[in-house]
Amino acid sequence: MFKKTLLAAALSTAALSVSAYEVGVNDEYEVEVYGVAAISAVNYNITDNRDADTGYVLENESRIGFRAGTNMTDDIHVFMQIESGYVGNAGADGTLGARDTFIGLGGDWGQVRFGRVLTPLYEIVDWPFSNPGLGTVFDWGGVSGHYDRQSNQIRYDSPSFNGFTFAASTGRGDSSVKDSNFYGASAKYTFSTVTLMGAVEGGSEFKTGDGVDDNPLGTDNFSYIAGFEAGLPGGFGIAGAYKGESLSGTSDKEQDSVSLIAQYWNGPIGVKVGYAVNFDSKEMGIEQDDKDSVASIQVMGAINGFVPYVRLAARMPNAHDDKDIVARVGMEYGF
Amino acid sequence: MFNKLFFVTLSTFFLFACAVNPDGITSEEFAENAKLEHGYNDIRITGEKIYPESLSPKSRLVVVNADLFVTMKVAKGDQSADQSTVHATLRYIDNSLYYDYVTVGGESVKAKNRKKTFRQCDEQCTITKYFSFPVKTSELMTARKTGLEFSVNRSTSSQDFIFVIPANYIDGLMKRYESETKEAAVGLSLQSPEMLVSVTKEVEMTQYWFNKISEQEQIAFTTWAINNKDSTKNLQTDDKDLEKLVYWYQEATPAEKAELRIWAVQSIN
Numbered sequence: 001m002f003k004k005t006l007l008a009a010a011l012s013t014a015a016l017s018v019s020a021y022e023v024g025v026n027d028e029y030e031v032e033v034y035g036v037a038a039i040s041a042v043n044y045n046i047t048d049n050r051d052a053d054t055g056y057v058l059e060n061e062s063r064i065g066f067r068a069g070t071n072m073t074d075d076i077h078v079f080m081q082i083e084s085g086y087v088g089n090a091g092a093d094g095t096l097g098a099r100d101t102f103i104g105l106g107g108d109w110g111q112v113r114f115g116r117v118l119t120p121l122y123e124i125v126d127w128p129f130s131n132p133g134l135g136t137v138f139d140w141g142g143v144s145g146h147y148d149r150q151s152n153q154i155r156y157d158s159p160s161f162n163g164f165t166f167a168a169s170t171g172r173g174d175s176s177v178k179d180s181n182f183y184g185a186s187a188k189y190t191f192s193t194v195t196l197m198g199a200v201e202g203g204s205e206f207k208t209g210d211g212v213d214d215n216p217l218g219t220d221n222f223s224y225i226a227g228f229e230a231g232l233p234g235g236f237g238i239a240g241a242y243k244g245e246s247l248s249g250t251s252d253k254e255q256d257s258v259s260l261i262a263q264y265w266n267g268p269i270g271v272k273v274g275y276a277v278n279f280d281s282k283e284m285g286i287e288q289d290d291k292d293s294v295a296s297i298q299v300m301g302a303i304n305g306f307v308p309y310v311r312l313a314a315r316m317p318n319a320h321d322d323k324d325i326v327a328r329v330g331m332e333y334g335f
Numbered sequence: 336m337f338n339k340l341f342f343v344t345l346s347t348f349f350l351f352a353c354a355v356n357p358d359g360i361t362s363e364e365f366a367e368n369a370k371l372e373h374g375y376n377d378i379r380i381t382g383e384k385i386y387p388e389s390l391s392p393k394s395r396l397v398v399v400n401a402d403l404f405v406t407m408k409v410a411k412g413d414q415s416a417d418q419s420t421v422h423a424t425l426r427y428i429d430n431s432l433y434y435d436y437v438t439v440g441g442e443s444v445k446a447k448n449r450k451k452t453f454r455q456c457d458e459q460c461t462i463t464k465y466f467s468f469p470v471k472t473s474e475l476m477t478a479r480k481t482g483l484e485f486s487v488n489r490s491t492s493s494q495d496f497i498f499v500i501p502a503n504y505i506d507g508l509m510k511r512y513e514s515e516t517k518e519a520a521v522g523l524s525l526q527s528p529e530m531l532v533s534v535t536k537e538v539e540m541t542q543y544w545f546n547k548i549s550e551q552e553q554i555a556f557t558t559w560a561i562n563n564k565d566s567t568k569n570l571q572t573d574d575k576d577l578e579k580l581v582y583w584y585q586e587a588t589p590a591e592k593a594e595l596r597i598w599a600v601q602s603i604n
Binding site: 038040061067069077106126131132193195229231237265268302304 | 386396397398399400426428429430431432433435450451453455456457458459460461463
């Protein structure tokens with residue numbers, strides 16, 4: 001009770017501070033509370049495929065964070081962020097610091113962040129190429145040779161040079177293992193409404209001992225992605241990417257993937273269709289029969305800050321004709 | 336326990352939802368809620384935060400949320416040209432493009448970032464841009480009947496997100512200013528806009544010809560007078576009444592001109 005009361009007081013105070021700052025023009029210092037209220041109802045197998053339907057669940061991806069920043073000199077802005085994980089259903093994953101949490105320096109020369117942030121490659125994998133609902137294949141499906149949101153990282157992001165930007169980062173993989181390090185970089189170039197993007201990431205002693213994606217000691221990783229996003233006339237847009245991920249050394253696996261997305265927006269209402277596939281992987285040079293893919297369609301809106309959406313997806317694990325139809329209805333509100 | 340948690344969450348939302356929809360709000364209400372500050376060289380009137388009207392084309396430019404407030408600045412006496420500021424926040428669905436320029440009144444400027452641009456991802460990735468840009472006070476004055484359109488763009492030559500600051504909002508700021516200066520004038524025993532300036536021949540004739548011309552011409556004259564306090568630029572016109580107005584205005588002393596400018600702003604309704 002004490003903690004909740006304290007949290008309520010902290011939230012109210014911070015929120016009032018934000019309002020006061022927003023209305024005024026005092027740029028000396030700012031502290032903000034921000035967050036997302038996001039909940040969706042999902043059934044991962046509405047046709048009871050393989051007689052394996054377990055019913056619907058409510059997935060609560062709401063979270064909260066704090067941001068602050070001030071100028072150290074005319075050219076150096078110091079900023080920080082602490083963000084919680086998804087609150088989930090019991091709050092267990094909602095720990096502060098679970099998502100992007102860092103201290104950074106910024107200026108006309110770009111910004112550098114120290115702490116827990118997305119790797120440059122993963123940022124592109126995640127968006128725009130894992131939406132709508134393609135992450136099960138293109139993000140965390142199949143052979144994984146990249147980190148995603150990683151602690152112990154130093155990341156630099158450049159300013160725009162006539163439409164060209166780049167980012168570079170390095171950090172520790174598993175900080176308890178010697179030589180478990182990674183390096184990554186990405187580049188984007190925008191002309192007219194087209195953005196070309198690419199990224200690479202590699203490292204040594206990849207994800208050793210994290211208990212989830214254990215790889216044996218001596219495993220190196222390397223991944224790359226090349227893609228584009230283009231706005232077309234009449235509210236249409238397309239995006240596509242090719243990705244390769246590999247593990248080498250003690251473990252030897254590789255797999256290529258493709259993601260394709262098309263969207264159409266009419267004012268605040270949009271329709272998005274996507275398809276992603278992980279091709280058959282190779283292990284020790286031998287081709288495996290483990291292709292998987294997902295196709296999805298999503299209808300969504302952007303209404304006064306709210307983003308409601310409905311999505312249907314056909315997941316085809318291990319190729320073949322076996323399809324799980326996933327239905328999700330949700331809404332987000334960022335504040 | 337649930338109720339308390341619900342209350343906390345709800346309170347937070349209400350506290351953050353501080354922008355208002357300007358539809359149905361009168362300019363008098365905006366004037367009442369505006370904050371007025373006296374600086375050494377100017378008077379600043381800051382309006383409340385509103386949702387601007389979005390005229391963005393029905394394309395892939397998806398505005399999740401946009402709000403703004405205006406700080407109108409009117410110089411006291413013969414100071415340099417008045418410059419107001421629009422403070423805006425734009426949250427849009429990430430499309431890999433950057434929107435760093437603002438066009439208002441045909442002029443394109445690079446937007447000044449008020450805070451770091453923020454990218455946030457869930458089902459959709461959104462970009463939240465916090466920025467401000469200057470607007471000539473005379474531009475606002477001209478727009479008090481029509482609203483002020485501006486666009487947030489990829490470059491100085493493109494036109495992407497388009498918004499309108501509604502007329503009732505701008506009119507409210509002007510009315511707040513007018514009410515303040517009127518009160519100040521009343522303090523000096525001046526009773527009405529018609530009598531705000533102590534009467535000399537030049538002042539009397541300026542007021543006479545000002546009242547003879549159309550409202551559009553009054554706005555054009557006032558805009559010119561505010562932007563041209565040192566009287567270095569002529570007002571190009573073929574209208575005889577307007578010519579005579581300019582003549583008598585230019586005959587007035589600098590102090591009279593300053594008072595006449597305030598009087599002119601108050602007289603446009």
